Amino acid sequence: MTALKTTTAKTTRPRTRSKKTGRQSSDRIAYLYLLPAFVVFGVFLLYPLLHGFWISLYRWDGLTQATWVGFGNYVDAFNNGSLGSSFEHSAILILFYAVIPICLALFLTAVMGRASKLKHLSFFRVVLFLPQVVASVVVATTWTAIYAPNGVLNSFLGDIGLGSITRPWLGDFTWALPAVGLIGTWVEIGLCLVLFLAGVSQIPAELYEAARIDGAGAVREFFSVTLPGLRSQIAVAMTLTVVAGLRTFDLIYVATRGGPGESTTVPAFEVYHYAFDLNQVGSACAIGILLTLVILVVTVLINRIDPGESR
Amino acid sequence: MKRLLKVSGRRAGVAAIALAMATVAACAPGGGGGGGNTATKAPSAISTDPAKAGKITLTVWDQNSTGGANTATEQLNKEFQQKYPNIKINRVSRTFNDLKTTLKLALSGKNPPDVVQANQGYPDMGAFVKAGLLAPLNSYAKVYGWDKDYPSQLLNLNKFSANGQDWQSGNLYGVSQTGEIVGVYYNKNLLKKAGLSVPKTFGEFESDLPKIKAKGMLPIQFGDSDKSPAIHIFGVVQAQTEGKAKVRQLVTSTGNASWTDQGTTKAAQTISNWAKKGYLPGGANGLSGDEASANFAKGQGVFRIDGTWRLAELEQAMGNNVGFFNPPPTTAGQQTVTEGGVGLAWAVTSKTKHADAAAAYINFITNAKARDVLAQTGNLPALSAPGYTPKAGTLNADIFTAWQQISQHDGLLPYLDYTTPTFYDTITSNMQQMIGGKLSPAGALKALQADYSAFKKTK
Numbered sequence: 001m002t003a004l005k006t007t008t009a010k011t012t013r014p015r016t017r018s019k020k021t022g023r024q025s026s027d028r029i030a031y032l033y034l035l036p037a038f039v040v041f042g043v044f045l046l047y048p049l050l051h052g053f054w055i056s057l058y059r060w061d062g063l064t065q066a067t068w069v070g071f072g073n074y075v076d077a078f079n080n081g082s083l084g085s086s087f088e089h090s091a092i093l094i095l096f097y098a099v100i101p102i103c104l105a106l107f108l109t110a111v112m113g114r115a116s117k118l119k120h121l122s123f124f125r126v127v128l129f130l131p132q133v134v135a136s137v138v139v140a141t142t143w144t145a146i147y148a149p150n151g152v153l154n155s156f157l158g159d160i161g162l163g164s165i166t167r168p169w170l171g172d173f174t175w176a177l178p179a180v181g182l183i184g185t186w187v188e189i190g191l192c193l194v195l196f197l198a199g200v201s202q203i204p205a206e207l208y209e210a211a212r213i214d215g216a217g218a219v220r221e222f223f224s225v226t227l228p229g230l231r232s233q234i235a236v237a238m239t240l241t242v243v244a245g246l247r248t249f250d251l252i253y254v255a256t257r258g259g260p261g262e263s264t265t266v267p268a269f270e271v272y273h274y275a276f277d278l279n280q281v282g283s284a285c286a287i288g289i290l291l292t293l294v295i296l297v298v299t300v301l302i303n304r305i306d307p308g309e310s311r
Numbered sequence: 312m313k314r315l316l317k318v319s320g321r322r323a324g325v326a327a328i329a330l331a332m333a334t335v336a337a338c339a340p341g342g343g344g345g346g347g348n349t350a351t352k353a354p355s356a357i358s359t360d361p362a363k364a365g366k367i368t369l370t371v372w373d374q375n376s377t378g379g380a381n382t383a384t385e386q387l388n389k390e391f392q393q394k395y396p397n398i399k400i401n402r403v404s405r406t407f408n409d410l411k412t413t414l415k416l417a418l419s420g421k422n423p424p425d426v427v428q429a430n431q432g433y434p435d436m437g438a439f440v441k442a443g444l445l446a447p448l449n450s451y452a453k454v455y456g457w458d459k460d461y462p463s464q465l466l467n468l469n470k471f472s473a474n475g476q477d478w479q480s481g482n483l484y485g486v487s488q489t490g491e492i493v494g495v496y497y498n499k500n501l502l503k504k505a506g507l508s509v510p511k512t513f514g515e516f517e518s519d520l521p522k523i524k525a526k527g528m529l530p531i532q533f534g535d536s537d538k539s540p541a542i543h544i545f546g547v548v549q550a551q552t553e554g555k556a557k558v559r560q561l562v563t564s565t566g567n568a569s570w571t572d573q574g575t576t577k578a579a580q581t582i583s584n585w586a587k588k589g590y591l592p593g594g595a596n597g598l599s600g601d602e603a604s605a606n607f608a609k610g611q612g613v614f615r616i617d618g619t620w621r622l623a624e625l626e627q628a629m630g631n632n633v634g635f636f637n638p639p640p641t642t643a644g645q646q647t648v649t650e651g652g653v654g655l656a657w658a659v660t661s662k663t664k665h666a667d668a669a670a671a672y673i674n675f676i677t678n679a680k681a682r683d684v685l686a687q688t689g690n691l692p693a694l695s696a697p698g699y700t701p702k703a704g705t706l707n708a709d710i711f712t713a714w715q716q717i718s719q720h721d722g723l724l725p726y727l728d729y730t731t732p733t734f735y736d737t738i739t740s741n742m743q744q745m746i747g748g749k750l751s752p753a754g755a756l757k758a759l760q761a762d763y764s765a766f767k768k769t770k
Contacts, residue, residue, distance in 0.1 A: 055340050062415050063442035066339040148602060149594030168597020171536050173749055176597075257538055260596040260743040276412045278733060279434050281340075 049292070056285035062275070066282065073286035083287065086265040087294070089177055090246050093266065096181025097188055097245030102237055104185075105192035106230070110222045113200050125197070128190035136187075140254035143183045144170065147255075170256050176264050183251055188244065192237045199233035200226060235306035239299055246295050267291045341419075351482070354450045357667055361395045364668040370401040370424040371672070372417065374410045374655055378623060379689030380489075386684055387676045394675075398668060407655075411435070418444045418660060425663040426672060428655040429485055431468050432729040433478065436656065440484060441475025446659045447482035451670040457486055457677075464723050465490070465693060469656040476770060478729065479563050485656025486677050488685060490693040490714050492651030492723070493543045494637050496607065496615040496625060496706075501528060505613060509636050511643045513551045517581070520590040523613050530590040532612025534598025539728075541742035542735075544616045546650035546727050547638045549578035555648045555724055562725045564767050570760040571753075579745065579752035586746045596747045608633075618651070619710050623689050626706045635709040637716060647713075648722040653693050686711075693718070731766035734759075 060066035146152045147169035154166040169179040249268035258265040275284035375384040388400045429436045452458040472481035505523045510516040520530040535541040553574030560566035607615040608628035637647035659669045682692035686699035701708040728735035741758045744750035
C-alpha cells in the first residue's frame with residue numbers, strides 16, 4: 001500500500017505541474033470532451049461499484065430490511081479463514097494464468113523470431129487465439145472430460161506406462177487447483193503469443209542487425225533486444241492474464257464448484273456463493289469490493305513495467 | 312485505461328467518498344419487498360370459479376423447462392386456458408439454477424409474478440416468507456381439500472411459521488405436483504451374475520458389497536464432484552442407522568439429537584469404509600453425478616444410490632435391465648425409510664391481484680386429472696394418478712411402487728442440506744473430504760455439528 005502511494009505521487013506531480021502552465025480555459029473544454037465517456041463510465045461502472053460498496057456496509061439477505069454493520073462484513077471477511085484461502089488459491093492461479101503462459105510465449109516468440117520468414121502468420125494467429133474465443137463453459141466442460149477418472153489424460157498416461165500417477169485430477173485435494181490452473185494456461189498462452197509476435201514485428205530490424213554484428217548469440221539477442229522491446233506488450237499481457245486469473249469464476253463453477261472440500265474456491269466464486277446460495281448479499285459485496293481493490297493494486301503495480309509509464 | 316486510473320486517483324477518491332456518504336445516509340437496502348397481502352382469507356370469501364375472474368393474465372414462473380415436466384406443463388396450461396378462456400397464462404420457464412438466482416429479484420420487485428415455484432428450506436421459501444412475499448394458502452387448502460388429499464408429511468415440507476424461522480409447521484405456502492426419493496438402482500443382469508437377488512435388509516445389502524467386489528465388479532457406482540450426491544448417499548445410510556425420528560429432529564432443528572450421535576456416526580463410518588474398501592469407485596471426488604450415472608448405464612456398477620429424477624435417463628439407456636428398490640430396512644419386513652421430498656412448491660405471491668385465480672390454477676395443475684397427465688409424460692406425481700398404471704416389470708413401475716410405499720406410510724426424510732442455511736456447503740465439503748480419506752468420519756461429523764449448533768443458537 002505505501003509503495004503504491006509514493007509511486008502515484010511521483011508520477012502525477014510533474015504531469016499536473018506541466019498542465020498548470022497551459023491556459024485554464026482549454027482545460028475546461030478538455031473536460032467537456034471527457035464528459036460523454038465519463039457519463040458512460042459513471043452510469044455503468046462507477047455507480048454499480050459504489051452501490052455495491054454501499055450494500056457491503058449492511059447485513060442484508062437480499063429481501064428484508066438490511067441492518068447497518070459498517071465495516072463489519074469486511075472484518076468478518078478478514079477473520080474468515082476459508083475466504084483467506086480462496087485468495088491464496090487465486091495467487092496460485094496467477095502462476096498458471098499469467099507467469100507460465102508469458103514465459104512460454106516469450107520462449108516461443110524468441111524461437112519463432114529466428115525463422116527468417118513466417119508464412120501464413122495470420123492463419124496461425126487465428127488458431128492460437130482460438131481458446132480465447134471459445135466460450136469458457138465449453139472449455140471447462142471439455143477439460144472436465146479430459147481430467148475425468150476414465151478420461152483422455154488418464155488413459156494416455158496408462159498407455160505410456162505411467163498408470164501409477166493416474167488420478168481423478170479434479171477430485172484430488174492436491175492436484176485439483178493446478179489442474180484447473182492448467183486450463184487457464186491453455187486459454188491464455190495464445191493471447192500472449194499473438195501479442196508478442198505483433199510486438200516483435202515492431203522492433204526495428206536494425207537493432208537485430210546491430211546485435212548480430214556485435215556478435216550477440218540467440219540468448220543475448222533475446223535479452224538485449226527482444227525482451228526490452230516487448231516491455232509494453234508484456235505489461236498488457238500481464239494485466240490481462242493476471243486479471244483473468246484473479247476473477248476466474250466460470251472454470252471453477254463448471255469444473256469443481258470449489259471442491260473437493262474447499263480446495264479450489266476462489267473469491268469470485270465466493271461472491272456468487274454468498275449472494276445466491278447463502279443469501280448474504282452484504283458479505284458478497286464486501287468480498288467483491290476487496291477483490292476489486294486487489295485487482296486495482298495489482299494492475300497499477302504491473303503498469304510500472306510499461307516503458308511508457310516510467311518516462 | 313491506464314491514464315484514467317492514474318489521473319483520476321485522488322479526485323475520484325474524494326468524489327467516491329462524498330457520493331458514498333450521501334447514498335449511505337439515504338436509506339438501507341431492502342425493505343421494499345413486503346407490503347403484500349400476507350393475511351389469511353376466510354374460506355367463505357374465496358371464489359373457486361376462475362371463469363368469474365374477468366379477463367386477466369396470470370404470470371407463472373416455473374422450473375419445468377425440460378423433458379416430461381415441460382410437456383406436462385404445456386399441456387396443463389393449454390387445458391386450463393381452454394376451460395377458462397378469460398384467463399391468459401403468461402409462462403416464464405427457467406432451469407432450476409436460473410430460477411434460484413432470479414426469483415428473489417422478481418419477487419421483491421414491484422410487479423412480481425402471480426404464481427411461482429419456490430424451493431423448500433430456509434434459503435428460499437423461508438427467506439421469501441420472512442420477507443412477506445408469499446401468501447399463506449391455509450384457507451385454499453381447506454376449500455380445495457389439499458389438507459385431506461396430501462399426507463401430512465408431504466404438506467409439512469411446504470409449511471413455514473409466518474416469520475420464516477420454523478420449517479415444517481405453521482402456514483402452508485405451496486403445493487407440489489411431484490414427488491422424489493433417493494433409492495437404489497440396480498443392474499439386473501450384473502446382480503444375477505454376482506449370484507445375488509434384491510436385498511431384504513440393509514445388513515444384507517452391506518454384505519452383498521464384498522461379494523460383488525470379489526467377482527471383480529464395482530459394487531456401487533458413485534461420483535460427487537458436483538457435491539450434492541454426497542448428501543444423498545449419506546442420507547440413505549443415515550436413515551437406516553439413525554432412524555427417522557432422530558433424522559427429522561436434526562433437519563428441523565427440534566429436540567436434542569446431535570450430528571455426532573451413535574447412529575449418524577455409524578453412517579459416516581459405513582460410507583468411509585465403502586470408500587476405503589473400494590465399494591465406491593476410487594476417483595469418486597473427481598467424477599460428477601451425471602458421469603457416474605452414465606457409467607452405471609454403461610454397465611459399470613451393480614448398484615447406484617440416486618434419486619428418482621434419473622428415471623427417464625436410465626430407463627432410456629438400460630431398458631428393462633434396470634430396477635429400483637427403496638433402501639432396505641434394518642430388519643426384514645419393516646417399513647422402509649429414505650431421503651426424499653416433493654417437487655418445488657407452487658406458491659402464490661402476496662402482491663398478486665388475482666390470488667383466487669392463482670390458487671385455482673394451482674389446484675388445476677395438481678388435481679387427479681393433472682396427475683394422470685404428469686404420470687403419462689414421465690413424471691412421478693406426488694399423489695397417485697388414478698387413471699394411470701405403469702407397465703409391469705419396468706423401472707417406471709418399480710419407482711411408482713417405491714414412492715407409494717414411502718409417501719403413504721410416513722417414510723420420507725427431508726434432504727439433509729435443509730438443516731441450516733449453510734449446511735449444503737458444510738455437509739458436501741466434509742463428505743468429500745471424508746470420502747477422499749482426508750478427514751475421519753468423526754472429524755467430518757464434528758464440523759456438521761458445529762454448523763448445526765451455531766444455527767440453533769440463532770433461533
